[in-house]
Each structure stands twice: as C-alpha cells, then as structure tokens.
Amino acid sequence: MHEVEILEKLVSFRSVVGTPNGDIVEWVTSYLRGLGAKVHVLPGPEGDRSNLFATIGPKDRSGYILSGHLDVVSAIEPDWIGDPFRLRSEGNRLHGRGATDMKGFLAAALAAASKVDANSLVKPIHFAFSYDEEATCHGxxxxxxxxxxxxxxxxxxxxxEPSGMQPILAHKGKAAARITVRGKSGHSSRPDQGLNAIHGATAILVQAVKSSETLSHGPFDATFEPPYSSLQVGTLKGGTALNIIPDICEFQLEARAIAGCDPRSLLSDIRQAADALQAQGYDVEWTETGAYPPLSLLADSALAALVTALSGKAPLAAVSYGTEAGLFQQAGIDSIICGPGNISRAHKPNEYILIEELSACVAMIDALSRHCCG
Incomplete structure (x- = not known):
C-alpha cells in the first residue's frame, strides 16, 4: 500500500488518547503479519488498549526500532473543515487528526515495511507502536x-515525532501531577464551621509559584528554550457558589526539566507543602499523572551519525516538546527523534502533513533498510 493510502486508513480510526484502541491495533497487526512480520500485541493494564511490537528480519540479532504512538488528541475544535477522522486532500496537504502527530510517521514506516526483503536483512527492523503517548507517555x-x-x-x-525530518538530539523531561484538596462545606457566613479548600490549596499554589521563580535562576542549558527547567500550574477549579464554603479544590501542575535533572525532583517542595496542609485538617490527594525523563544523545554517537546520513539533514541540538525517546534512552537504548511534519501543526484544527514529507520519511526508512542489509 502507498503511504497516503495507509495514512487515510490510520486517520479513520478514532484512536483518541485514553480510549480503547483495539480497532487500529488489529488493522496494523493484520497488515504487518501480511508482510511476514512477527507481531506481538501487548495489552496494557487498562485492559482496553494495547501496545504493538513487530519485527522484520532476524530476531536473534540487534537492530533498530522505529517508534511511534497510535493515539491522537481529541478533535473537538469547532474550526475543523469536514470530519477530522477522514483524510482530506488539499493540493499537497493531507488534513486529518493525527496526520502530523503522528500517524504520518506510522504510515511512512508501514509503507516502507512493504518493500523490505526480510531475507536480506542482517539486522532486524522493529516497529514499536504505543498507546496513550498524549497522556504523558503512559503506554x-x-x-x-x-x-x-x-x-x-x-x-x-x-x-x-514531527521534526521536519531533521534529527533531534535532546528534549526536556516532564513530570505532572493532580492535587486535590478537600475541606468542609458550609454557609459562607459561618467560616468557623467549615474548612475552605480553596484557601487551603493557596498554600500549595504559593509554593508552586516560588518553585517556578527559583528554577528560572538556573541551572542553565543553552541548547533549550528557555535554557532552564520550568514549572507551571495549568488548571485550577473549585467551589460551587459564592455563599458556600468550598469543600474541594483541584489543580494540575507540570515541571519540565533540562538534561541532567530529574523532573519529579522539581515537584518535591510542592509535595512537602501538600503534606504540611494535611496537619491543618485538610485531606490532600497527590496523583502523579505522568512522567518521562529528558533525552540527551551525544552528537558524535553512532546513531546520530547514522540518522544524519539517512535523513540528509544536520542534527538539531534540542527541542522544547517531549517524546518517548527519553524513556527508551533511560532503558539503555540510544534514541533520536526524526519524523515527517512540523510540530507547530499538531494539536490544532485542520492539522496536516505534506505529501512530500511523507515521501521523504519513506525514503529515510528505505535507506535504513539498505543499511540493515549490509
């Protein structure tokens, strides 16, 4: 199948993050098995969604992983032209949810797989397709x-991930958490008989602001923008009416860490403030909603040299967004980002990828296949 035809099929699956993905996994499994690949469907603990791992070539030798995620963000924006889950062609643009992030790469990888002669490979090519990447690399x-x-x-x-087919050597790590503060409801005229959850949460929020300001003072890594670790509160909700003492307040925050920093450690002072609030009679629930480590690949590594040669583009030192690459590297696997499309088009209505970008990615993977035959 041609990469555009495959992309059309992949976009048609509404594989929104946090929802069952059995239909898209089944289709990709059938496609790869039809090419003679060894395919393993790996159900996650949720029970309704799975990762997929497939191999073309000798299983008893070391090879290369092509990694992508099957999930997409939702498509509820009102500005979509047509059905977001039906690929729409407009000149050289192919519009659809996930066209860039990142079903375009999956389509290119699957199209290239159909041209691989498994018997000629001396190094295998693996396909690692995950679920719920958009939920802070959960799958x-x-x-x-x-x-x-x-x-x-x-x-x-x-x-x-979409990088304009430019190899990327580094990205920041991330840790995210949801904090729920519970107090005691009552009439606002008798604050002495209640426990205001929003007031209580303020102590934790103040510490979050202090931690954010402290991080802006370093340590620094000039390859990133901004060149320091960061922290922010992204959502906040609580209360039902002005004259009711709010009994619950919930907010979410995230930290993004430069290479060499553990993103979870950036939340430690805030966690201490949450623990201290417990002593004042509040019930505080801290839930980590996701985390992944930074990526930092040496510019003179063998993988960086290989992907530079395959893509024909010089590496970029770092990007601000995060990927699953840091988790592969943490597991001892050298990792690099390189994929079709532009990240600026992701998570937006009328997301699109260019036909020539898909073709360039297929060409890169074709070149990888030839490398694995030598």
Missing part, C-alpha cells in the same frame, strides 16, 4: 519493559 513503559523477551538489545531507536 510505552509497558512496552519497553517487555523488550528483553521480544528482541536482542537494540542498536538504537528512531522516534518519528
């Missing part, structure tokens, strides 16, 4: 945990 850790039983230690992983 791929379960896949990575299974790798020792699925393949020999990989030589490297290419994560096909």
């Amino acid at each position: 791929v850790p379960h896949l990575i945990e299974r790798l020792p039983e699925l393949c020999q230690p990989p030589l490297g992983a290419i994560i096909g």
Whole structure:
C-alpha cells in the first residue's frame, strides 16, 4: 500500500488518547503479519488498549526500532473543515487528526515495511507502536519493559515525532501531577464551621509559584528554550457558589526539566507543602499523572551519525516538546527523534502533513533498510 493510502486508513480510526484502541491495533497487526512480520500485541493494564511490537528480519540479532504512538488528541475544535477522522486532500496537504502527530510517521514506516526483503536483512527492523503517548507517555513503559523477551538489545531507536525530518538530539523531561484538596462545606457566613479548600490549596499554589521563580535562576542549558527547567500550574477549579464554603479544590501542575535533572525532583517542595496542609485538617490527594525523563544523545554517537546520513539533514541540538525517546534512552537504548511534519501543526484544527514529507520519511526508512542489509 502507498503511504497516503495507509495514512487515510490510520486517520479513520478514532484512536483518541485514553480510549480503547483495539480497532487500529488489529488493522496494523493484520497488515504487518501480511508482510511476514512477527507481531506481538501487548495489552496494557487498562485492559482496553494495547501496545504493538513487530519485527522484520532476524530476531536473534540487534537492530533498530522505529517508534511511534497510535493515539491522537481529541478533535473537538469547532474550526475543523469536514470530519477530522477522514483524510482530506488539499493540493499537497493531507488534513486529518493525527496526520502530523503522528500517524504520518506510522504510515511512512508501514509503507516502507512493504518493500523490505526480510531475507536480506542482517539486522532486524522493529516497529514499536504505543498507546496513550498524549497522556504523558503512559503506554510505552509497558512496552519497553517487555523488550528483553521480544528482541536482542537494540542498536538504537528512531522516534518519528514531527521534526521536519531533521534529527533531534535532546528534549526536556516532564513530570505532572493532580492535587486535590478537600475541606468542609458550609454557609459562607459561618467560616468557623467549615474548612475552605480553596484557601487551603493557596498554600500549595504559593509554593508552586516560588518553585517556578527559583528554577528560572538556573541551572542553565543553552541548547533549550528557555535554557532552564520550568514549572507551571495549568488548571485550577473549585467551589460551587459564592455563599458556600468550598469543600474541594483541584489543580494540575507540570515541571519540565533540562538534561541532567530529574523532573519529579522539581515537584518535591510542592509535595512537602501538600503534606504540611494535611496537619491543618485538610485531606490532600497527590496523583502523579505522568512522567518521562529528558533525552540527551551525544552528537558524535553512532546513531546520530547514522540518522544524519539517512535523513540528509544536520542534527538539531534540542527541542522544547517531549517524546518517548527519553524513556527508551533511560532503558539503555540510544534514541533520536526524526519524523515527517512540523510540530507547530499538531494539536490544532485542520492539522496536516505534506505529501512530500511523507515521501521523504519513506525514503529515510528505505535507506535504513539498505543499511540493515549490509
């Protein structure tokens, strides 16, 4: 199948993050098995969604992983022209949810797979397709945990997030949490008989602001924009009416860490403030909603040299967005980002990828296949 035809099929699956993905997994499994690939469907603990790992070539030798995620963000924006889950052609643009992030890469990888002669490969090519990447890389850790039983230690992983087909060596790590503060409701005229959850949450929010300001003073890494770790509160809700003492307040926050910093550690002072609030009679629930480590690949590494040669583009030192690459690297697998499309088009109405971008990605993977034959 041609990459555009495959992309049309992939976009038609409403594989929105946090929802069952059995239909798209079944289709990709059938397609790859039809090419003679060894395919493993790896259900996650949720029970209604799965990762997928497939191999073309010798399983007893080390090879390369092509990594992408099957999920997409929702498409509820009112500005979509037509059905977001039906690929729409407009000149050289192919519009649809996930066209860039990142079903375009999946389509290119699957199209290239159909041209691989498994018998000629001396190094295997693996396909690692995950679920719920858009929920702070929730699914791929379960896949990575299974790798020792699925393949020999990989030589490297290419994560096909949209990068304009430019290899990317580094990105920040991330840790996110949801904090729920519960107090005691009552009439606002008798604050002495209640416990205001919003007032209580303020102590934690103040610490979050202080931590954010502290991080802006360093340490620094000039390859990133901004060149320091950051922290922000992204959502806040609580209360039902002005004359009712709010008994619950909930907010979410995230930290993004430069290379060399553990993103979870950036939340430690805030966690201490949450624990201290418990002593004042509040019930405080801290839920980590996701985390992934930074990526930092040496510019003179073998993988960076290979993907530079395959793509024909010089590497970019770092990007601000995060990917699953840091998790592969944390597992001891050299990893790099390189995929079709532009991240600026992701998570927007009328998301699109260019036909020539898909073709360039297929050409890169074709070149990888030739490399694995030598």
